[in-house]
Amino acid sequence: MVTVSGPWTNEEMEQFLSTETVPLRLGCRTPADKPWMLSLWYRFVDGVFECATGADAAVVDYLDYDDHVSFEVSTNEPPYCGVRGNGTATMTADEDKTVLTDLLHRYLGGTDSPLAERLLAPDRREIQITITPDRLHTWDYSNRM
Numbered sequence: 001m002v003t004v005s006g007p008w009t010n011e012e013m014e015q016f017l018s019t020e021t022v023p024l025r026l027g028c029r030t031p032a033d034k035p036w037m038l039s040l041w042y043r044f045v046d047g048v049f050e051c052a053t054g055a056d057a058a059v060v061d062y063l064d065y066d067d068h069v070s071f072e073v074s075t076n077e078p079p080y081c082g083v084r085g086n087g088t089a090t091m092t093a094d095e096d097k098t099v100l101t102d103l104l105h106r107y108l109g110g111t112d113s114p115l116a117e118r119l120l121a122p123d124r125r126e127i128q129i130t131i132t133p134d135r136l137h138t139w140d141y142s143n144r145m
Contacts, residue, residue: 002047002087006138013083013138017044020073020082021107024049026131027070028062028089036062040129041103042073048132052100055093055125063089069131074139081140087133094128 004010023039030036038059040051049071053059063069069089074082094100097120104116111120118124 002133002136004136004138006083006136007140008138013136014044016081016138017073017083020075022073022076024051024131025072025074026051026059026089028059029066029068030058030062031065041107042131043099043102043106048130050099051129051131052094052097052103053127053129055127057127059129060091060127063091063129071131079140079142079144081138081142083136083138085133085136087131087135090130090132092128092130094126097126099128100126 004013006013008016024042025037025039027035027037036059040053040059042049042051044050067089068086070084070086072082072084074080074084100119101111104111104119108116110116119126
């Protein structure tokens with residue numbers, strides 16, 4: 001069961017995660033047991049974060065090595081606020097690129113762009129990364145700023 005703490009209600013947290021379109025910052029460990037951080041587009045569905053990446057991305061090897069992750073979704077402009085936490089990542093093939101297509105709509109407004117065409121190319125293999133949180137913590141510096 002996920003532990004949630006911080007100033008926001010669950011509803012406020014879910015509203016933030018469904019409307020904010022900054023990337024999720026993902027912390028993981030490499031096979032050399034070194035920390036690594038990267039940014040991924042996400043959607044928050046039924047209490048989990050769903051991300052997409054190419055099957056040949058280094059993060060696939062990293063999450064195969066160690067599926068424990070940390071993450072943060074936060075605003076880039078004051079007043080700063082967001083959600084951070086930790087959990088476990090699982091990966092599955094996204095043969096139909098369903099998650100990727102949804103993310104292209106969420107972040108780019110559709111699939112009519114050179115980037116979308118490249119990412120949706122038939123020969124490109126796609127992986128869905130699902131992050132199941134163990135802990136979520138909201139934070140909001142609005143009152144400080």
